[in-house]
Amino acid sequence: MATYKMEDMDLIVHIRGGGSFYRLTDIVTNISWSGSIKSPYRELNFEFIQAVNDEKVKSIGLSANSTCCFYVGGKEIFRGNIIEVEKASSNNGIRVTAYDIGYVLHRDEVSYNFVNKSASEIAKTVFAGKDGQMNLPVGKIAKGDSKITKMFIGVSRYDAIMTAYTEHAKISKKKYMIDVDIDKFNIIEKGEVKLKILFNEKQNVEYSSYKESVANVVNRVLVVDEQGNKLQVKTNKEFRKLYHTVSKVIEQKKDGKAEDIDAAFHGLDRTCDLHGYGDITCKSGYKVQIKDSHTGLIGDFYIDKDKHSWIGGKYSIDLELNFDNIMDEKSAGKDESKASSSEGKALDWGHGITADMINKLLKGPLAGKGDLFIKYGNMYKVNPMMVALVARMECGEKFDSNLAVNHFNFFGIKDPDKNIKKYKSFGSYSSVEEGIRRGFHFIGISHVNKKGRKFDQIISTWAPVSDGNDTSGYIRQVKSWYKQHTGKDWSDSNLGTGVTSDEEANSRLVSDGYSGSGGSGGNDRQRKILQVAESMVGKGRYTWGGKSIYNSDCSGFVYACHKAAGITIGGSTSAQLHNGKKIPSLAQALPGDLIITQSSASGSGRHVMLYIGNGMVIHNGGPEGSPITKTRVRRGSWTEIRRCW
Incomplete structure (x- = not known):
């Protein structure tokens, strides 16, 4: 336990544009230094009173974006930029807020298309920046070898990195966070560092509190396919005892895999707050030992939030603690990636x-x-x-x-x-x-x-x-x-x-550069139609009059594919003959177009197929009970081609 005094501290400010350095330690009334596992930057706040006739303070000209450094016991623990300067006329007080370099990671947005890259590779690339972005210095980066494909557009650098490590954590079963060490970034395994300090009710704990909550309980997990059809249901009986049934829905990925079902369950949240006297090593992401018989807090706990305060020369610490090791999970960006192409x-x-x-x-x-x-x-x-x-x-x-x-x-x-x-x-x-x-x-x-x-x-x-x-x-x-x-x-x-x-x-080819009559989203809708159709080859069964993806006839199948892409078309070939835009010939058809042709095998005299390019189609052609197939275009005495995406 430390007993820091004001003389142990140094607060130095470098005024923007002026080149002058000022030591403000002697005039500040209070200082706080804080951080959280849900933030990539640490915050420094300090206040001082400016007397009306204090020309020395007036001459400093403290302004936003000036830099400041904070030292405790001769060790620099904070270096950052002043973000806000607030002045109050009631008491001539000045309150200053500064953030360290992690604030750039929080605010600066990126545009990347990562294909089959590891979490650590993504982190290094995002830290380095591109197109004039600030190259953020890196220290140690935790191992993250899980391959990830993500497109980040308009996503903060922090969210991009944490999304990559959130995906990796599903495999490694570890927790991660970004830690700023003065002028460089580290990605650490959260909770791995156990501090030597012990918080004891008889020595350095002034007060503590304990809270239980079922607000975030998830006790049932439903796994569905891309069309929302149920694939699997799992219930956690222990968590079911905590509260009514609360479900989380997981969509199975294109490779047939779903995220870890057990990881989707969420039980009782137990948190506690502590006010006492520690030392500056107590930072978010670390683990501390507590012994407080009144609240029953005995054992190792994880620091989710920390605040160190020096008020009137007295040092204290406030900690938000957790029984469980959690991380700031992110799910930014899109799973689909884009590749360049000519046609x-x-x-x-x-x-x-x-x-x-x-x-x-x-x-x-x-x-x-x-x-x-x-x-x-x-x-x-x-x-x-x-x-x-x-x-x-x-x-x-x-x-x-x-x-x-x-x-x-x-x-x-x-x-x-x-x-x-x-x-x-x-x-x-x-x-x-x-x-x-x-x-x-x-x-x-x-x-x-x-x-x-x-x-x-x-x-x-x-x-x-x-x-x-x-x-x-x-x-x-x-x-x-x-x-x-x-x-x-x-x-x-x-x-x-x-x-x-x-x-x-050829079936893997998706047309590029066509917007369609429905506006700028045409390509995405077209791609979705084809992805759904491809995923159903060899599946489902022909059911006359059906319109679900697994039970449909020819018109019901293309109806369901379009519905999955957010497009409403008619549910019969007679309606589909007039949907969308007419395409003059098969030579001008693009993947995703409807081909409607004469058919003596159909009661309506018509059959509809989904064109996928190069003379190939996917269709539900019967007979009753048969699966969806991929084949070459077959044309009757007449053919109509319609584009609805």
Whole structure:
């Protein structure tokens, strides 16, 4: 326990713009220094009285954004900027509020699209800032290796970092917080530090209080799919005894996983307040030991909030304590990520590569075509940087080989397709984009998906020793370039899974750049329609007249897909014939459009399908009880195409 005196302290202010430093210790009447686990910054408040004839104080010219430092026992415990200066005429008092550098983290907003990045990588990137943001100095960052995909737009730097660590905490089962150490930021495992100080009712506790609350109880968890259909229900019997049934609903993610159900339950909240005499080591996020028989507070407790005060030369401390180790959980940003593309975009599978990264190596006919590598890397689920580096090896540094410049063959492909024009035995392609796509086609389908080859095995087949190639040198060079351009060592876990066919690759393509008749949200609605439809292939059953996603007929299925995207269309083919905007031909159709055609198998004489691109549709075509399927477009004697997104 410390007994700090005013002479143990120093409060120094540096006036904005003037360059002068002032020591205010002798004139302040009170000082408080405080923090919370729910705030990235600590706060310093101090007051002093300015006598009317006190010319010395008048000359200081204390103003907002001046800097101040606070020392206790010769140790600097606070450095920050004055945010507010409040003057009162009633007693000539001046009250000053200052925040440390953590306030920048709290206020400054960011725009990032993180794909398959670890929590610690996200934190380092956000601390560093971009586009003229302040580079915030970093000390220690707690391990956070869980991979996360999040888009943060207009989110504070603090919320972005804590969202990443909230996701990581679900896996690590630990708690985290941001701690400012004067001029640098640390991310620490909350509650790991146990202070040596003991708060004892007979020595340093003036008073304490204890509170129990069931205000936040959750004793039932419901897991649903994207359409709100029940998948699982779990009840906590012990928490059910605390209060009436209070439910939390969790949506199952696209990968079939839901967040930890047990973690969603919430029981009795127990908190306590303490006023006494501690020392400046007692900060939020740490653990302290208490012995107070009156309130029954005996054992280790976690500090949620702390306030240290010096009033009239007397030091005291106020603590808000918790029986449980909690963190400031955040859920900012969007789970969907966006990838660059020329004519469309494919759903990103998490490779972490950007078009800008690839464009730094592309030259010649491929210069500036990084967006196409991203597009086809996402469609064929193959690492686009790896494929670009294979092109670099095949074409040379300037990408100016004869095959590349004159035939758009960037991979040395001896194409077996009889419909492809040939130069000798090599494929001669009609455009840069076709040449890029053929490379992804062969690597993604033949090598990765069908034959399950790893990178070394792919290159050993692609550039075999039997053809006079230095295969091992080829492999070493590509891996070296990969680290140079991505900052990471190559790992086959980054290769991707490939796809089974061009049709599967096409199904991953989502049109970009169309707003639709309904306004600026068209792309998002279109994407949602396709995601829901894809998720139902092989599921559900044909039920004549049904309109739920799992029990529907052809018109009910497309009705449910649009409803999930927030779009209301008719529930029958006769109504859908007039919904949305007419599209003149199949050649102008985009994924998400309705194709309504003549059908002798239907009682109405009509059948509706959801177009997904490249001549493919998803539909509920019967007979009774059959699942939803993906197939090629089938057209009757007439066809109507409508766009409703």
